[in-house]
Amino acid sequence: MMETKVDTAWCPGCGNFAIRDVLEKALHELPVPVSKIVLTSGIGQAAKMPHYVGVNYFNGLHGRSLPLAVGIKLARPDLTVVAYSGDGCMYGEGGNHFIHTIGRRLDLTILVSDNRVYALTKGQSSPTTDPDVKNPLSPEGNRNIPLNPLALAITMGAPFVARGFTGEKEHLKELIKQAILFKGTALVDILQPCVSFNKINTYQWYKERVFHLENPLTDRYEALKTAELWGEKIPIGVIYRNESAECRQIKEIFRKQATQEDMECQVDMKCVMMR
Amino acid sequence: MEMNIVIAGEAGQGAFSVELELTETLSRLNTHFFATKHYMSRVRGGHNYHMIRIADHPVHALRGGKWDMIVALDGETERLHKPNLREGGIYLSQEMAKEIGDAAKEAFGNIAASNAILVGIVLAVIGVSPEKVAEAAEPGKEEYLKKGVEFAAQWKLTGAFPVSATAGEHRKFDGNQALALGAILGGCQFMAGYPMTPATSIMDYFSKAAAGLPIHFEQAEDEIAAINMVLGASYAGVRSMAATSGGGFALMQEAVSLAGMTETPVVIAVSQRPGPATGLPTRTEQADLHFVLNAGHGEFSRIIFAPGATGEMIALTRKSFELADRYQIPVFILTDQYFADSVQICEEEIPLDVGSREYREFDRTYKRYQLTDDGISPLTFPGLSEALVKLDSDEHDEEGKITEDQGLRIRMADKRRNKITLLRKEAVSPTFYGDLDASSFLFCWGSTKHIVKEAAERLSSEGIPAAVLHFGQVYPLTPEMVAPYRLEEKRLIGVENNAGGQFARLLKSELGLAVDHSVLKYDGDCFTVEELYQALKGLLS
Numbered sequence: 001m002m003e004t005k006v007d008t009a010w011c012p013g014c015g016n017f018a019i020r021d022v023l024e025k026a027l028h029e030l031p032v033p034v035s036k037i038v039l040t041s042g043i044g045q046a047a048k049m050p051h052y053v054g055v056n057y058f059n060g061l062h063g064r065s066l067p068l069a070v071g072i073k074l075a076r077p078d079l080t081v082v083a084y085s086g087d088g089c090m091y092g093e094g095g096n097h098f099i100h101t102i103g104r105r106l107d108l109t110i111l112v113s114d115n116r117v118y119a120l121t122k123g124q125s126s127p128t129t130d131p132d133v134k135n136p137l138s139p140e141g142n143r144n145i146p147l148n149p150l151a152l153a154i155t156m157g158a159p160f161v162a163r164g165f166t167g168e169k170e171h172l173k174e175l176i177k178q179a180i181l182f183k184g185t186a187l188v189d190i191l192q193p194c195v196s197f198n199k200i201n202t203y204q205w206y207k208e209r210v211f212h213l214e215n216p217l218t219d220r221y222e223a224l225k226t227a228e229l230w231g232e233k234i235p236i237g238v239i240y241r242n243e244s245a246e247c248r249q250i251k252e253i254f255r256k257q258a259t260q261e262d263m264e265c266q267v268d269m270k271c272v273m274m275r
Numbered sequence: 276m277e278m279n280i281v282i283a284g285e286a287g288q289g290a291f292s293v294e295l296e297l298t299e300t301l302s303r304l305n306t307h308f309f310a311t312k313h314y315m316s317r318v319r320g321g322h323n324y325h326m327i328r329i330a331d332h333p334v335h336a337l338r339g340g341k342w343d344m345i346v347a348l349d350g351e352t353e354r355l356h357k358p359n360l361r362e363g364g365i366y367l368s369q370e371m372a373k374e375i376g377d378a379a380k381e382a383f384g385n386i387a388a389s390n391a392i393l394v395g396i397v398l399a400v401i402g403v404s405p406e407k408v409a410e411a412a413e414p415g416k417e418e419y420l421k422k423g424v425e426f427a428a429q430w431k432l433t434g435a436f437p438v439s440a441t442a443g444e445h446r447k448f449d450g451n452q453a454l455a456l457g458a459i460l461g462g463c464q465f466m467a468g469y470p471m472t473p474a475t476s477i478m479d480y481f482s483k484a485a486a487g488l489p490i491h492f493e494q495a496e497d498e499i500a501a502i503n504m505v506l507g508a509s510y511a512g513v514r515s516m517a518a519t520s521g522g523g524f525a526l527m528q529e530a531v532s533l534a535g536m537t538e539t540p541v542v543i544a545v546s547q548r549p550g551p552a553t554g555l556p557t558r559t560e561q562a563d564l565h566f567v568l569n570a571g572h573g574e575f576s577r578i579i580f581a582p583g584a585t586g587e588m589i590a591l592t593r594k595s596f597e598l599a600d601r602y603q604i605p606v607f608i609l610t611d612q613y614f615a616d617s618v619q620i621c622e623e624e625i626p627l628d629v630g631s632r633e634y635r636e637f638d639r640t641y642k643r644y645q646l647t648d649d650g651i652s653p654l655t656f657p658g659l660s661e662a663l664v665k666l667d668s669d670e671h672d673e674e675g676k677i678t679e680d681q682g683l684r685i686r687m688a689d690k691r692r693n694k695i696t697l698l699r700k701e702a703v704s705p706t707f708y709g710d711l712d713a714s715s716f717l718f719c720w721g722s723t724k725h726i727v728k729e730a731a732e733r734l735s736s737e738g739i740p741a742a743v744l745h746f747g748q749v750y751p752l753t754p755e756m757v758a759p760y761r762l763e764e765k766r767l768i769g770v771e772n773n774a775g776g777q778f779a780r781l782l783k784s785e786l787g788l789a790v791d792h793s794v795l796k797y798d799g800d801c802f803t804v805e806e807l808y809q810a811l812k813g814l815l816s
C-alpha cells in the first residue's frame with residue numbers, strides 16, 4: 001500500500017524527508033482506511049507533504065490549510081482530517097486561522113514543519129525566527145519577538161499540544177499517531193532542520209538540546225511553563241493533554257436531504273432584512 | 276388603484292417593525308404590495324424610512340413621485356418628506372404618532388403596540404373592513420389593530436385610498452430570503468460566512484433553516500476562512516456556498532482563483548453596496564459587476580447571474596448549484612442592498628423539490644483531473660470508495676500531483692478555460708418585455724428589472740415605444756441571447772445603478788453592442804419608476 005517514491009521537491013538532507021517517512025507510516029498504521037484520511041495543506045516546502053504520503057489531499061493556498069480542514073470536518077465528520085504546513089503558513093499567513101480553529105473544538109490534527117524560516121521563498125524571517133537572525137529581508141537582523149506556537153495553542157484551549165523532532169523518528173511517529181487518534185484539536189509542532197536556510201537550528205544544535213518529557217502534562221499552567229522552555233533545554237513529547245476537553249458535536253449532513261415537506265415550512269419564514 | 280406610504284423615523288423608533296407587520300398582514304389579506312427601505316448604518320438615531328406601495332395589481336418597484344400617506348415618527352420627516360405629500364394626502368404627524376403611543380401605553384400597557392395600531396390605521400385607509408382586519412391580525416394583536424381602525428375613524432381617514440385585494444394565494448419574499456431559499460432548494464447544505472451588510476440576512480436565513488434541517492452554517496473568523504471552509508466542504512462532498520458584500524469578496528478573491536484551479540464547485544453570492552472601501556454600507560449600487568467578472572488571478576471559467584425578481588432569484592440560485600457541480604466552476608449570484616431589503620409578492624409557483632449531488636464511486640485508478648473528450652473530469656469525493664481525491668492549487672497532472680511540465684500546463688489551462696464554450700451553450704436568455712418592433716431597447720440587469728419594465732410600459736402607453744431586455748445572466752453573454760431582437764436597427768439605452776455603465780461596457784466587449792445612452796444612478800438609492808420614466812422620456816421624445 002505504500003506510495004512509490006516520487007521525485008520530492010526538497011533539498012538533500014532536509015528534515016522533511018524524515019517527517020515524510022514517519023507520517024506515511026503513521027497514516028498507514030492507523031485503524032482507518034487511507035481512503036478516509038484527508039490531508040490539507042497550504043503553500044511552502046512543508047506544504048508539499050501531502051503529495052508524498054498516499055492519502056486524499058487538498059493542497060490549497062498559502063496560509064489556508066486550516067479553514068479547508070474545518071470545512072471538510074464539518075461536512076464529513078466521518079473523515080480523519082489532518083492539516084499540514086510550515087511555520088510561515090500556519091502561524092504567519094494563517095495565524096488568525098490557527099487561533100480560531102482551535103476555538104472551534106473540532107477533532108482535527110495540526111502538524112507543522114517548523115523550520116523557523118520561510119524556506120520556499122528563500123530564507124526570510126518567519127513568525128518563529130529568533131530575534132537578531134540576519135536574512136535577505138532583515139539584513140540588520142530580525143526585529144520581532146518569536147511566536148510560541150505551543151503556548152499559544154495551550155492558551156487558546158487546545159487539548160493536545162506536542163513537539164516532535166525530525167532527529168527522533170520513532171518518537172515523532174508515535175506523537176503523530178497519538179495526535180491523530182486524540183479526540184479533539186491536536187497540535188504537533190515539529191522541529192525541522194532546514195539545511196539550506198537555517199544555519200542556526202541544525203540537527204546538531206537540536207540534538208544537544210532536546211529532552212523527552214516523561215509524561216504528558218495535564219495541568220495547563222505547568223504545561224505553559226514547559227512550553228516556554230527554549231534555548232539550552234528544549235522539551236519534546238506531549239506538552240499538554242487534556243482528556244476532559246469536549247469536542248463539539250457535528251450535525252450529520254452528508255448525503256442527507258431536506259424533504260419537500262421541510263421546504264413547505266421554509267417558504268413561509270418571516271422576513272429579516274436590514275443586516 | 277394604489278396607495279404609496281412612507282413611514283419615517285429614527286433607527287429604533289419602530290418604523291421597520293411597522294413595515295414588517297404591515298407587509299405580513301397585507302400578505303395575509305392577499306393584497307399586492309412592494310416594500311423597500313432607506314436606512315443608515317447605525318442602530319439608533321439618524322433617519323430611516325420605509326416605503327410601501329399597496330396596489331390592486333402586481334407591483335415590484337417604487338412608484339416614486341408624491342406620497343399618498345406619510346407617517347412621521349421624528350421631526351426630520353416633516354422637513355424631508357412632507358414637501359412630497361400629494362394634495363389631499365394623509366400626513367400622520369409626530370403629534371398624532373405620540374397620541375397613538377399614549378393610547379398604546381394606556382390601553383395595552385405596551386408602547387410596542389403602537390406599531391400594530393399604525394398597521395390598523397393603514398388597513399383602514401385602504402378600506403379593509405373591520406372584520407377583515409380582525410381576521411388578518413396576528414394572534415394576540417386583534418385589539419391593537421382594532422384600536423388603529425378606531426383612530427382612522429376618529430381622524431376621518433377610513434377608506435381614503437381604497438385598494439382591493441387581488442393577489443390571491445401567493446408567497447412573499449425579500450431578496451436575500453429568496454436567495455437563501457434558492458440555495459437550499461439547490462441542495463446547498465453548507466455555508467460559512469462573516470457578517471457584512473447587505474449579505475448578512477442571507478446567513479440569517481440559512482442558519483435559521485439549518486436549525487431543523489441537514490444544513491450547517493459556520494461563522495468564520497474572516498471572509499478568507501469562510502470561503503476556504505466552503506471549498507473544503509464542497510471538496511468533502513457537500514454542496515456549499517459563501518455570501519458576502521464587495522469588501523468581504525475582496526478578501527475571498529484568492530480562493531475564487533483556488534476554486535478555478537482545483538475545479539471545486541462553489542456558489543458565491545455577492546450582495547453589492549456602494550464602494551469604494553466601506554462606502555455606504557446600507558445603500559445600494561450595481562458597481563461590482565466587473566470586480567466579480569475579473570475576480571481571482573489567472574484564467575478560468577465562471578458564470579455570473581444577476582436575478583431581478585424573487586422567483587427568478589430562487590430559480591437561478593437553485594440552478595447555480597447544478598451548474599457549479601456539472602462544470603466544476605465557481606458560479607456567482609450578484610445582488611444588491613435594494614433587492615436584499617425589498618419584500619414583494621412572488622407570482623410564480625416555486626417547485627419545492629430539493630436538488631442533490633451525484634455520488635459516484637471509482638477504483639484506485641481514479642484521477643481527479645483526468646483529461647476527457649468532453650473537457651470535464653469525473654467528480655467524486657473522499658472516502659466513498661478506494662479512489663483517492665487529490666486537489667492541488669499548484670499546476671497539476673491528471674492525478675492532482677504538482678507539476679511544472681509545460682505540455683501538461685497547456686492542457687490543464689485549456690481545460691479550465693474551455694469550459695466557457697460549454698457554459699455559453701447553457702446561457703440563460705434575457706427576459707424580454709414589450710413590443711419587438713419598439714424603436715428603443717432598454718438594457719438592464721439585476722435588481723432594476725421591474726423598475727425598468729414599469730417605466731417602459733408607461734412610456735409605451737404614452738406613444739413612446741420602448742422594449743426591455745433584462746439579463747438575469749450577465750456572464751457569459753452570447754450572440755444567441757440577443758439574436759431575436761434585430762438590435763442593429765434599435766436605439767439602445769442602458770439603465771444601471773452605477774456611475775460607470777459597467778454592463779454597457781460588457782455588452783461592448785462581449786457582443787460588440789454599443790449603447791447609445793446610459794441612464795445611471797449612484798447616490799445610494801435605487802431608481803423609482805417615476806424618476807426613470809422622466810429621465811427616459813427626456814431622452815426618447
Ligand SMILES: Cc1ncc(C[n+]2csc(CCOP(=O)(O)OP(=O)(O)O)c2C)c(N)n1
Pocket residue numbers: 043044045046047062085086087088089090113115117118119120121126
Ligand atoms: C498569498 C501568498 N503569499 C506569499 C506566497 C509566497 N510564499 C510561498 S511559501 C511562503 C513561506 C513558506 O514558509 P513556511 O510556511 O514556513 O514553509 P517552508 O517553505 O518553510 O516549509 C511564502 C511567503 C504565496 N504562495 N501566497
Ligand code: SF4
Pocket residue numbers: 009010011013014015016045046115119120193194195196197
Ligand atoms: S529549503 Fe530547507 S525546508 Fe526547504 S527543502 Fe530545502 S532544506 Fe528543506
Ligand SMILES: [Mg+2]
Pocket residue numbers: 044086087088113114115116117118119126
Ligand atoms: Mg518554514
